[in-house]
Amino acid sequence: MKNILHVISSPSGENSISIKLGNAIVEKLVAEYPGSSVIEINVAKDPFPHLEENLIKATRSSAAPSDDEALVRSNKAVQQIKDADIIVIGVPLFNFSIPSTLKAWLDNVVRPGVAFTYSENGVQGLITGKQVYLAVASGAIYSEGPMKDFDFAAPYLEKVFNFIGVTDITTVRAEGVNMPNLKDIALQKAIDSIAV
Ligand SMILES: Cc1cc2nc3c(=O)[nH]c(=O)nc-3n(C[C@H](O)[C@H](O)[C@H](O)COP(=O)(O)O)c2cc1C
Structure with missing residues (x-):
């Protein structure tokens, strides 16, 4: 049984690929850990x-x-992270990076004293023992090939979570969703690749 936090950041509602992929990850986690609780926050609908x-x-x-x-709102967001065993984050790739609403949420939770601390030896993450899944949707392909260096979303989020103490991070990509040869299969391919 796990406490799961699902962070949605796509403004596209029922058409969103990252929401569908995030939901599929949550479903697989709940099947793996029966009785888990799921808290969903939507930073696109209810932005910080x-x-x-x-x-x-x-x-x-x-x-x-x-x-x-x-x-008070920032503290609540920090507490939601602290209470979670697993954090699933839906990430639409917007102009090679994350939506500004997701960045605003991060700015509210990655705070000194609660998420990380400065010591004489440098910086120490305070959010330990968590698992993070990134459900990334992109129009083109970034896991390999000529656009790989243009991905400032997944590598950025991986670094931010490393910084606050999370080392167990899995990135699942629905990519090429706007490419004619991949758009019909990208989501299912991503769902099939989910390992929990
Ligand atoms: C404002 C905007 C910017 C986008 N920028 C990129 C981009 O830089 N690279 C890319 O491959 N796709 C880009 N796309 C396509 C989205 O990544 C793609 O539609 C993805 O499915 C969005 O996630 P969602 O379906 O969960 O909203 C962009 C789409 C929008 C609306």
Whole structure:
């Protein structure tokens, strides 16, 4: 039995490939770990605002009031990560990177003191013992070939999660979804490749 957090960031609703792929990963995890709980958050529908001065102050000093609205929401997002055993993140590739809504969510959870800490020896991640699955959807192919170096989404997310202490990261790709020869099979191929 696991606590699963599913983070959706595609604005495309029922047409979204990354949501379908994320759902398929969650389904396989629930089948593997019966009785698991699943919390779903949709940062496209319910976006975190860009960081403002009050939240920076609240998360980087002890001066701010603890009932600051932005801080309460940020703390909730951190707690959701801490409570999860497995985090599944749907990632549409947008202009070679992640949607800005997903970046805004990251800015709310990758915070010093709660997600990582600075020590004399450098930086230490505080979010340990978790598994992350990235469900990446892209119009072209980035796992290999001439576009590989243009992928600033999966490598970036892998580094961010490494930084906060997560080492067990699996990236599943539905790629070539806009390519005539792959668009009809890309999602199923990705679903078939899911190993939990
Ligand atoms: C704003 C925007 C930017 C995109 N940028 C890229 C890109 O840089 N590379 C790519 O291969 N596909 C790109 N695409 C195609 C999407 O990655 C593809 O449609 C994918 O299925 C989106 O995920 P979703 O279906 O979960 O929304 C872009 C699509 C949109 C809407």
